[in-house]
Amino acid sequence: MKLTKTLLATTALTVAAGTAFADGHMAGDMTLVSWGGAYQASQQNAYVAPYLEMNPGVTAVWDESSAEAVAKLRAMNEAGSVTWDVVDVVAADAIRLCDEGLALEIDADEMLAAAPDGTSASDDFGDLLVSDCFIPQIVYSTTFGYRTDLVGDTAPTSVCAVFDTDAYPGKRSLEKRPINNMEWALLCDGVAKEDVYDVLATAEGQDQALAKLDTIKDDVIWWSAGADTPQLLADGEVVMGSTYNGRLFAAIEEQKQPIGMLWDAQVFDLDGWIIPTGLSPERQARALDFIKFATDTQRLADQAKYISYGPARLSSAPLVGQHATLGIDMAQHMPTDPENAKNTFLYNYEFWADYRDDIDAKFQAWLAQ
Amino acid sequence: MSEAMMAADGTPLKRSLARALRRQKLRALGLIAPLLVFVVITFIVPIGSMLFRSVENDIVSNTLPMTVQSLARWDASSGALPDEAVYEAMYFDMFLAAEAKRHTRLGTRLNYEQTGLSSLFRQSGRALDDIGKETQRPLEKLNKAWKDGETWHMLFNATSSADTNAALLSAQRARIARLTDTPANQEVNFAPSTAATALLPKTGRAYTAWAVYVATQDGRDPATRDPWEAVATALALDLKTVDVSGYSGPGAELLVEAQSADLPVPALSAAFADMDEDWATDVPWKTIQTHSGIYTSGYFLNAVDAQKTPDGVAWQPDDKQILQKLFGRTIWMSLMITFSCIALGYPIAWLLANLPMRKANLLLILVLLPFWTSLLVRTSAWKVMLQQQGVINDVLVWIGLVDDANRLIMINNQFGTIVAMTHILLPFMILPMYSVMQTIPPSYLRAAKSLGATNWTAFWRVYFPQSVPGIGAGSILVFILAIGYYITPEIVGGTKGVFISNRIAYHISSSLNWGLAAALGSILLAAVLVLYWAYDKIVGIDNVKLG
Numbered sequence: 021m022k023l024t025k026t027l028l029a030t031t032a033l034t035v036a037a038g039t040a041f042a043d044g045h046m047a048g049d050m051t052l053v054s055w056g057g058a059y060q061a062s063q064q065n066a067y068v069a070p071y072l073e074m075n076p077g078v079t080a081v082w083d084e085s086s087a088e089a090v091a092k093l094r095a096m097n098e099a100g101s102v103t104w105d106v107v108d109v110v111a112a113d114a115i116r117l118c119d120e121g122l123a124l125e126i127d128a129d130e131m132l133a134a135a136p137d138g139t140s141a142s143d144d145f146g147d148l149l150v151s152d153c154f155i156p157q158i159v160y161s162t163t164f165g166y167r168t169d170l171v172g173d174t175a176p177t178s179v180c181a182v183f184d185t186d187a188y189p190g191k192r193s194l195e196k197r198p199i200n201n202m203e204w205a206l207l208c209d210g211v212a213k214e215d216v217y218d219v220l221a222t223a224e225g226q227d228q229a230l231a232k233l234d235t236i237k238d239d240v241i242w243w244s245a246g247a248d249t250p251q252l253l254a255d256g257e258v259v260m261g262s263t264y265n266g267r268l269f270a271a272i273e274e275q276k277q278p279i280g281m282l283w284d285a286q287v288f289d290l291d292g293w294i295i296p297t298g299l300s301p302e303r304q305a306r307a308l309d310f311i312k313f314a315t316d317t318q319r320l321a322d323q324a325k326y327i328s329y330g331p332a333r334l335s336s337a338p339l340v341g342q343h344a345t346l347g348i349d350m351a352q353h354m355p356t357d358p359e360n361a362k363n364t365f366l367y368n369y370e371f372w373a374d375y376r377d378d379i380d381a382k383f384q385a386w387l388a389q
Numbered sequence: 390m391s392e393a394m395m396a397a398d399g400t401p402l403k404r405s406l407a408r409a410l411r412r413q414k415l416r417a418l419g420l421i422a423p424l425l426v427f428v429v430i431t432f433i434v435p436i437g438s439m440l441f442r443s444v445e446n447d448i449v450s451n452t453l454p455m456t457v458q459s460l461a462r463w464d465a466s467s468g469a470l471p472d473e474a475v476y477e478a479m480y481f482d483m484f485l486a487a488e489a490k491r492h493t494r495l496g497t498r499l500n501y502e503q504t505g506l507s508s509l510f511r512q513s514g515r516a517l518d519d520i521g522k523e524t525q526r527p528l529e530k531l532n533k534a535w536k537d538g539e540t541w542h543m544l545f546n547a548t549s550s551a552d553t554n555a556a557l558l559s560a561q562r563a564r565i566a567r568l569t570d571t572p573a574n575q576e577v578n579f580a581p582s583t584a585a586t587a588l589l590p591k592t593g594r595a596y597t598a599w600a601v602y603v604a605t606q607d608g609r610d611p612a613t614r615d616p617w618e619a620v621a622t623a624l625a626l627d628l629k630t631v632d633v634s635g636y637s638g639p640g641a642e643l644l645v646e647a648q649s650a651d652l653p654v655p656a657l658s659a660a661f662a663d664m665d666e667d668w669a670t671d672v673p674w675k676t677i678q679t680h681s682g683i684y685t686s687g688y689f690l691n692a693v694d695a696q697k698t699p700d701g702v703a704w705q706p707d708d709k710q711i712l713q714k715l716f717g718r719t720i721w722m723s724l725m726i727t728f729s730c731i732a733l734g735y736p737i738a739w740l741l742a743n744l745p746m747r748k749a750n751l752l753l754i755l756v757l758l759p760f761w762t763s764l765l766v767r768t769s770a771w772k773v774m775l776q777q778q779g780v781i782n783d784v785l786v787w788i789g790l791v792d793d794a795n796r797l798i799m800i801n802n803q804f805g806t807i808v809a810m811t812h813i814l815l816p817f818m819i820l821p822m823y824s825v826m827q828t829i830p831p832s833y834l835r836a837a838k839s840l841g842a843t844n845w846t847a848f849w850r851v852y853f854p855q856s857v858p859g860i861g862a863g864s865i866l867v868f869i870l871a872i873g874y875y876i877t878p879e880i881v882g883g884t885k886g887v888f889i890s891n892r893i894a895y896h897i898s899s900s901l902n903w904g905l906a907a908a909l910g911s912i913l914l915a916a917v918l919v920l921y922w923a924y925d926k927i928v929g930i931d932n933v934k935l936g
Contacts, residue, residue: 091898098570119511121490191777197899241801242884256778377500377507380900381709387884388711388892 048078053107056084062326067314102298111290118153123294125152133316135335156292156332161355163286165268166260179285180208193261196242198383205232269328283360328353443907446685451567452495453482457681465699476657484619487514503676516664521618524625538614544640547582554581577604595623688908719888723871729811730818738822771809775800801883818863825859
């Protein structure tokens with residue numbers, strides 16, 4: 021271990037020496053990690069730019085590494101040199117980071133802003149505080165979009181259309197990981213919604229889900245970046261595909277593509293901040309200060325002006341207005357809108373934290389067969 | 390024997406010569422030193438440390454030191470479960486690991502060998518507190534003093550320096566340092582008493598571990614804080630086996646009272662089985678025992694679809710065997726790409742070498758043009774070309790060669806990968822070929838023809854053999870680049886056209902199985918070296934000309 025540590029430290033030193041000149045942590049630099057694209061832009065507009073204006077000494081550096089955040093934070097932790105200050109991750113990754121002691125535990129009421137009416141932060145976020153380390157920002161959903169001109173006369177209304185290659189021939193795009201796909205497969209294989217995770221916890225249940233996915237395996241294009249499905253839909257390469265609802269919103273409303281939303285069995289998920297452990301006290305204090313500002317009621321509502329993801333605070337919902345440039349009402353495009361949320365699927369964080377390694381290994385092996 | 394020859398200054402010539410040579414060598418070394426240091430620090434050391442992970446396995450013995458020790462005595466083939474002592478060791482190890490948040494990492498590590506252990510460790514880590522609570526509550530009910538951190542501190546803190554059990558303290562410091570991978574030598578406001586820890590060995594150890602942990606990791610004072618539930622469990626276990634009536638140290642009356650109250654003692658094997666029925670099978674124990682060494686061959690075995698079991702090496706179940714296939718596919722597709730490059734590159738290189746200078750330069754620019762374009766752009770361009778609604782399919786449908794309903798599938802499979810990578814690697818084949826062909830005098834071909842050879846014979850018997858070194862150099866370059874390619878297969882390869890490198894990337898950034906990624910990388914490196922060696926034996930590396 022000692023050898024590895026020395027070696028890793030040397031490596032980190034070299035890397036740090038290289039980057040120190042570029043963005044270093046001298047004066048008031050703060051490294052924010054996010055996903056890039058429209059989402060990062062919404063964060064920049066809604067709260068990073070205002071925060072920098074309020075704090076003239078601070079500068080922000082973006083790192084678009086959220087997809088590899090867990091791997092990179094683990095490497096930084098082992099090397100003993102954490103260069104990120106706040107990291108935007110999905111809830112499942114936050115749970116994993118928290119479990120491994122790589123993310124700072126947050127006392128919501130003490131460290132986060134209360135709602136304008138005085139409701140405490142823990143009540144305002146409610147059940148969305150799924151981990152001790154996680155400060156949720158948005159509710160997004162993974163759901164399906166379909167080509168309105170390629171599905172014939174009957175537009176799909178059920179998620180099971182994905183598995184129905186007779187009624188809807190053509191390719192479909194699914195994410196290259198088991199999460200969500202396994203649940204949809206079981207739902208469409210006759211498992212009741214409330215039993216899905218019980219079934220999926222057993223080896224037979226996992227095989228059942230894979231067997232269902234096997235029926236469409238030759239018709240699937242697997243994606244790993246959120247932008248893939250909108251592109252595949254726009255090209256007409258796939259007839260339907262799963263992705264994040266905000267990406268579909270952009271394709272439909274901003275790029276005017278002939279795409280329809282299939283909200284059925286959409287899976288709600290959360291995205292939010294974590295603060296890595298191992299920061300110096302000054303950096304940690306600044307990160308906490310930023311988080312407190314960035315996740316207050318008004319800031320989260322502001323973010324919804326730029327992207328169609330629902331704010332994670334109850335008190336933000338009434339403040340959601342119109343799109344900043346398109347001028348359309350955003351409420352009806354939120355995954356949480358009652359019309360869209362008629363049949364939603366609740367993502368079980370604890371289940372996936374426990375079973376992710378097991379099912380991932382099986383799924384990847386199945387994929388490569 | 391003749392006398393040794395002397396240099397002008399009287400020293401033996403041999404020594405004088407050696408000194409001069411050494412000076413020369415040192416100067417040469419000095420000249421390359423900056424580059425050498427740079428390469429060692431930025432290349433060799435990180436790669437070495439990464440490859441070292443393929444055999445490193447100290448996480449098991451660092452996280453579960455007592456379990457590994459007591460499990461060593463268990464005979465896995467006996468069919469019986471390990472005895473109570475093993476469950477006990479596991480309880481204390483796991484409790485500490487869960488507090489340090491290391492049990493999930495261990496679960497992930499063991500899950501590579503036995504599916505299901507990750508969830509077992511995570512769930513057990515959460516449920517562990519309950520076992521301790523069942524003993525802690527009656528104890529605190531019996532006497533409120535047990536709720537007080539100061540009571541425990543008074544019980545176990547040494548009254549004099551002669552009474553200090555220094556060995557226990559340093560052992561627990563070392564244990565916590567290994568577990569958390571951070572130094573644990575800060576000041577601890579606690580020194581275990583020899584008398585108390587000799588009387589109550591389990592409690593003494595559990596309390597000391599707790600005290601060291603809160604002092605060194607959380608920076609808190611153990612004298613004023615409540616110990617973990619595990620310490621109460623340890624006390625209940627100790628009180629069952631030792632007689633405290635003769636003890637006269639601080640807090641003796643509390644111990645006597647607790648012993649006479651006959652507190653409930655958890656049967657830890659039953660409690661573990663209660664937590665998860667898997668603990669009542671030999672599966673987790675076998676896995677821990679088999680993989681308890683600080684070095685392991687497990688990752689390398691996994692890399693070739695095998696695994697280490699208590700009964701020796703065995704193949705993985707069929708539905709998990711994918712890596713051998715991927716290695717084979719990587720080599721096969723790299724060969725296909727190399728041959729495609731030869732077939733496409735040879736005529737172009739020939740043209741380049743034989744056209745007049747001005748035209749050749751223009752052609753060379755055309756060859757190099759894609760070289761100056763971003764790799765991602767070129768790969769994405771192939772996506773646009775090859776996809777079912779892409780340019781090629783559109784043209785084929787338009788001229789009627791292909792039916793609109795049956796458009797060709799040319800992407801997200803092996804074909805897509807081979808096409809895109811052939812295009813990307815083509816310059817690496819053309820350039821060495823061109824430089825070799827340039828040196829072949831055209832008069833040789835003319836001479837062959839004037840001696841009566843046909844065009845083909847002249848080419849095949851005279852020209853081609855002289856161009857082989859160029860083909861060799863290009864092939865080595867293209868093959869070695871292809872075998873480790875990552876981004877192009879990832880984008881156009883789908884699931885059937887990906888390489889082993891994509892698997893390595895998956896294990897580095899997604900599954901976080903760095904040991905397996907390192908093992909796969911080592912094998913890939915070894916394969917390239919073996920192929921290089923084989924090439925040297927067959928063709929001879931001296932025949933390779935890069936220019």
